Amino acid sequence: MAKMAQPYSQIDTRDNIIVAIQDLPKSTIVNIAGKDFPLEEAIKQKHKFALYDFQIGDEIIMYGVLVGEAIQPIKRGAAITTKNIKHASAEFNSEQSKYKWTAPDISKYTERTFKGYHRADGSVGTRNYWLVIPLVFCENRNIDVVQDALMEALGYQTNKDYSVDTPKLIEKYKNGASPEELMETSIVHTTEELTKNRLFPNVDGIKFLKHDGGCGGIRQDSETLCRLLAGYITNSNVAGATILSLGCQNAQMDMLQNAIAEKDKNFQKPVYYLEQQQIGNERKFIETAVKKTFIGLSQTNKIDRKPAALNKLVLGLECGGSDGFSGISCNSALGYASDLLTALGGSPVLSEFPELNGVEQELINRCNEKEDAEKFANIMNRYSQRAKDVGSGFENNPSPGNIKDGLITDAMKSAGAAKKGGTSPVTSVLDYTEKVKTPGLNLLCTPGNDVESTTGLAGSGCNMIVFTTGLGTPTGNPVAPVLKMSSNTALFERMNDIIDINAGTVITGEDTIQSMGEKILDEIILVASGEKEAKAVLQNQNDFIPWKRGISL
Template structure:
């Protein structure tokens, strides 16, 4: 990689500008001198040769577009002169041989987690309060108001007001001066220090807009997702609110829990069978309090790295994401796979153009066929509503150099590393196998991270080039920047800086090792992810409509 520009793969006929490059600059690619015909912005690309209309354009070693106008050598690649194009793929896979990375720096390493009855290990210990339908969201709010602050858990405000202290002073006959001298403001940090249940990381309230209306399949998918949250290693148990008449019936969730071999306590409350709202809330508070008492008995203990289930996510990507953050995360995923852990690659619309590579890496033929079937049906469904995978790049992606979906996808796929694919899972299916898993989620960041946690991920690393505050209620989400400028600008929500790969201070390998080391510290509760510190609890179930 030059200090100013880079060719990512030897067959690429696009060059990435690392810095802003001025018109007239002489560059040398594969021994050939190229003079830039115009200014090239950082993260954008220029042509390594002349292109005629219809010529194929390659980046990351794969087809990412076709020329729609003549392009001269040294000209910028834009949305005006190329269009999306991706390679065809076969359902059958070829023989795949993988060389695992050197894991010697991690041999014998452990993390301190919460050991569950089913053999999984949590990186957190949460109690869930869940409505089966949006009609119960109000009751969820009541329970949150009754429990969170009082028990020392997060508040949505930067501070809490202890009015109870003033009431106690008044009842004790305090003077005006006594009232004025009584401290009543507590910060989030002070609230957490007063946490009653030291081994319980929080109570999470999963409000949503589903469970009724829509189509019956939406409720089935929702129940499968909620069952995945309850059985996630980071969860100790749950309190469930049901109205009674909604599509997402209690029996539907019970069936989903049984299918996932649930061993955790789950308390169901049906409002239409309760004598009053007051009685419903009283019962819910008591069930939840007792559940917290039991959850508090579990303490962190050492666990092998093979118990890590690592979600691989990206969002707000830029022209550097596929060069620094994504391949570094991919190397960390390869390390984890070699150590017996389970990295999980999601966002199927962002695998468009690299399908054959994924298919060839599938360990068994059934998974290869399942992946190709999901990709073809997903693509067809998008086309049926007048869209397509080519509509995936956002305005922010395009502005920062990702101008076709295949270009974006080829970079996004790098976060999956190079290891064999051990299983292909549809949305809300449970991760059970060590090695790289593929999970069908949409490209929507929060719908995807919601799905990763629902399939069992106990940690998620989220790469970004533009910045995002995305988090998850139960699974710590570590944000990783593709460039140093973003890391410095949004340091309050970004955990890891992969911009050092761009500047040459790190290689993909050294940064990958840093990523895994950070994951281990977060998994052990030693270093909280900034999304957890900020209380970013994003939860959006996917209704299986077209979401790119």
């Protein structure tokens, strides 16, 4: 790793705790705002130390916002830990103060385009997928049969790194090949070899959205599931779908059809609805599903990529496995890319509402419309209360990994996570499964759970997702390419097979927030155009977990 730009940093001039950029030995002399003082103890990289002496009850400020409260006296230069501070966050209400935004310079991007798939509703996809979806978990086994019948035969990537061509061996045997000749016959093909010979080259893949819902539970769960699935079917990255229904479940076909109509009144994509109890014979049911899907793929293959303006990008902003550098490097850089996209007329989408705890008022002040400010405040209050009703709360959001790497309160984690949304005004506030329709920064209610959140982002229309991480994660999505970005170079080098972008160069001083933000947008354009593939796609990471609206932090 290159030499760090500085050994410690005050992120905001209002902060009274300081971040260690590298391991700092005890007695290290620190200079902040022209004042020198020694460290009372060794401070680990990514962790924080006190800028002043704190008494019990004193506020702890980072990123310019309240992130904690002292529960013990803390000496200047001592480490900030879970033993001496507790979670605290600022109060908020729906009343707004004036907000003025200065947009970034977008001159180098005004003429840029990406090559995408143009849909009848005016949206543009970054991929061209066909979906096979069970309306109820009872159909998951049949989904597996359809998947086995189609993927390898049509040259699509499977969960294996290779394929064994047993029929070739059988043919050789029938033609009288000797044991020696059989041993010399090549029958193993890599996934790369298979995908080069796809029957439908313009179809980027077939995605199978298995889940455990559709029946049982409460009826609202099935209604929410249908709205989510309708969001996937109407997503610009999807050309059409095959739906497998049992027939008697809570999630009925007309429920899904109505949800699709709500999202797109002039819906024109091909969707094949198959009901097992109506068709009867399982063999005929599977045969029909395979044939219908094959026909749909042949039609989808007629669609080509064409140039599209960058305002057609709907970018999901996600983080997971965060560390003490996430808010400083990757999240802030992604926030700048988000601002660039907003200025270009695109639609960045900030999710994970439990991880906006403590920055609510800032986001409320940034809402263009009072209705959105009130909606956001109401959703956050309801979410927080429901967590308390089951004996939990937002303060329980940080994971053991977060805490170990310096994020010791939810407000501290949230203040860094919110940086992904940049500084632009909030143009719309959406509840789970609501579709992104307004250009500019959208706030979407999802849990902090990585997969539930990315599932929700794609279900609301995101055609790209950037996922920041400080500890590493293998999360992907079936329909939206997920670009993963590390907060530090050590992680990028250690998990290079699944991480696309290294924002650790911000920590080392090789990049600024602005230069890294531009690199992110450049990478998004390449991947959106199909000129480069996200590693999550190459690794076949197709994570899909619908949120049942229970408490998930």
